[in-house]
């Protein structure tokens with residue numbers, strides 16, 4: 001990034017809610033790079049809101065038929081009534097079709113349908129109204145139909161979306177307005193048409209601000225909820241969610257998934273000899289060291305007091321052993337008495353170990369970790385290998 005654009009970026013980031021840090025600010029621009037856990041939670045919120053709005057519109061849309069029947073010519077009001085009933089049925093179908101367990105892709109599809117129904121309604125009702133020369137109260141009621149794109153664009157504001165997603169949803173709504181103008185090309189009052197178009201662009205801008213602010217708060221909340229406050233690693237609850245997600249992905253893509261169960265050796269003695277606070281610092285230091293060695297996509301979870309879980313997606317057990325050997329070279333930190341911190345580690349891989357669910361995979365890694373403890377601690381146990389002398393330069397591998 002050039003220095004000018006970097007300065008501009010920092011100024012912009014400075015205006016964001018304080019809960020968002022520099023590295024997370026890019027997530028407000030596009031959904032690329034959002035962690036799967038975040039996508040899952042966002043999908044749930046989006047689908048819930050799509051269903052809420054679909055239900056509301058499903059009820060409200062046919063109610064206006066009474067007003068049309070009283071104020072508009074018979075034929076036109078009947079045509080509009082049919083259109084309203086179709087739109088209402090489509091809203092209810094949308095409400096019934098989506099479930100909170102949807103993926104982000106399905107949530108986007110739900111939003112697209114929610115926006116497509118009124119956009120189509122707007123264009124068709126516009127065509128019907130064009131064929132009538134309405135006057136007085138009828139003209140006023142007919143003008144009301146022109147406000148639909150404004151309602152749509154303002155409605156965007158209730159969704160937690162990135163800027164790119166907002167643009168993706170606002171452009172079709174703005175296009176519906178443009179299409180409306182082109183349909184009455186010869187008769188349209190162009191200055192007021194462009195005036196109202198400009199107003200819609202402004203509303204879309206304000207909605208985008210509301211969407212990204214919601215997203216910013218959501219990112220901050222998710223980060224707080226998913227992290228263990230002491231070590232910054234994922235909490236156990238969110239770790240379980242990530243595991244479930246990664247297991248589904250591994251199965252779908254037939255890609256390997258490794259887990260390493262890490263238990264610090266003789267951790268109690270640090271607490272007992274030097275106090276709980278020193279123990280806390282040792283845990284924090286270990287999480288920082290392990291975190292610093294991880295690949296993008298790897299996840300460190302604090303599973304319990306001094307137990308950590310390392311999730312290595314797209315990694316075979318041989319690759320996991322190499323990654324853990326790298327960790328070995330870097331060390332896990334020092335105990336206050338000057339001795340290195342060591343750990344007993346059990347490794348299991350989804351396909352090689354024939355797991356049928358993530359709990360079983362975890363159980364296996366846990367059992368191997370216990371085996372490492374029983375065999376003398378400070379070692380790494382995998383399916384067919386035991387790698388001990390954690391701190392030796394060359395690993396010693398042996399069958400178990």
Ligand SMILES: Nc1nc2c(ncn2[C@@H]2O[C@H](COP(=O)(O)OP(=O)(O)OP(=O)(O)O)[C@@H](O)[C@H]2O)c(=O)[nH]1
Pocket residue numbers: 230263264265266267268269271275276277278279280283304305306373377
């Ligand atoms: N400082 C600190 N200690 C914790 C925390 N959570 C758990 N512990 C301590 O971790 C220690 C775990 O002790 P043990 O389960 O006996 O394990 P260990 O001493 O590491 O022994 P081995 O695992 O058999 O090598 C206990 O003393 C817990 O109180 C924490 O958040 N901070």
